[in-house]
Amino acid sequence: MSEQNEPQWERQTLEKVLMTALKEQRKGRNWSIFFRFAGLTWLFLVLAIIVTWRSHDGAETAKTLGPHTALIDLDGVIAAGSPANADTINEGLRNAFKDKNTKGVILRINSPGGSPVQAGQINDEIKRQRKLHPDIPLYVVVEDICASGGYYVAVAADKIFVDKASLIGSIGVLMDGFGFTGTMEKLGIERRLLTAGDNKGFLDPFSPQSPEQVEFAKQMLGEVHQQFIDVVRKGRGKRLKESPDMFSGLIWSGERGVQLGLADGFGSADVVARDVIKAEDIVDFTPREDWAQRFARSIGAEAGAKLASSLQLSLK
Missing domain, CATH: 1.20.5 (Single alpha-helices involved in coiled-coils or other helix-helix interfaces)
Structure with a gap:
């Protein structure tokens, strides 16, 4: 080499x-x-x-305790996919009422409203459970806010308790969205929308408003609003001191709400459990999501947001 x-x-x-x-x-x-x-x-x-x-230990622990007050929290926007959805809240209600040691149920609400469908399903379940268990009262305790869809749920209770500074009411329905036609014209953007069906592009935010579609939407909102009013009147009965602006969508303080018959008195969950239900021990029956459910819901919410319509009917 x-x-x-x-x-x-x-x-x-x-x-x-x-x-x-x-x-x-x-x-x-x-x-x-x-x-x-x-x-x-x-x-x-x-x-x-x-x-x-x-x-899942809360409901199981309740079976080993003596007489108690069952608590379910409804917190946040009432909507499918959120923690405050009908399936979750109704599961808590069923578990609370069927427990042999439950002397009374408190639904503690802190919600600005949400889906009229979800709120209606919770309202129906409350009434069903009260018929199945006539000896177990259900009371709503309002924290910061119980508005619109939250109040739709609340009126199914035997009584509603608030703080004097709580916000309550907002009996109305809305459908919101945006219009971009003027901006599109300035930017030279052309909307190309093809539909099969004259109203398939109903209130499309990128197209000029159709007077006929606007009128149809107002009629639909009026129908849902009347359903809301009927539920409130049936739930509150003679306690309600109706005024011209009661169903206008206005919101009142808890103190004014009691005067109007929208609520029955003042009290926190502890006060109602001790002084009204006479069962001071409180057991939380609010269903809690496990890690897998939270992960699945977060993925579903992200995917759903991409498919969501620009217009949404809501009680809020």
Whole structure:
């Protein structure tokens, strides 16, 4: 071997050794990452099982206690996919009423409103449970706000208790959206909408408003509004001191709400449990989502937001 080729041979050999060492190092690092990931996954699953077990422990614990007041929290916007959806709240109501030690149920509401459908389903379930369990009263306790869809739910209760500074009422319906036709003209954007059906592009925000469609929407809102009014009148009965603006969508303080018959008195959950139901021990029957449910709901909410309509009928 010539002297000229000898350094080249040494360099090639050294490169091969270094590449082999580098591959082994990468392989070892990959296995290390894998085992770390597997360990974290195992730990996460164990923690999830513990959290899930604890989330269902409230209703089970109630069976071992003596007489108590059952509590269900309705917190936030009432909508499918949110924690304050009809399926979740109704599950809590059923569990609370069927417990043999429940002396009374408190539905604690802090909600600005939401879906009239979801609110109506909760209202119906409250009335159904009160018929099935006539000896167990249900009271609503309002925290900061019980407006629109929240109040739609509340009127199914035997009594409604508020704080003097709570916000209550807003008996109305809205459908909101935006119009972009002027902006599109300025930017030179042309709307190309193809439909099969004269009203398939109903109140499309990128098209000029149709007077006929606007009138149809107002009629539909009026129908839902009247349903809301009927539910309030039936739920509150003679306690309601109707005025011309009662069903106009205005909202009142808790103090004014009691004067108008929208609520019955003042009190927190603790006060109602102790002084009204006479069962001071409170057991929380609010269903709690486990980690898997929260993850699935977050994915579903993200996907649903992309498909949501620009117009939405709501009680808020």
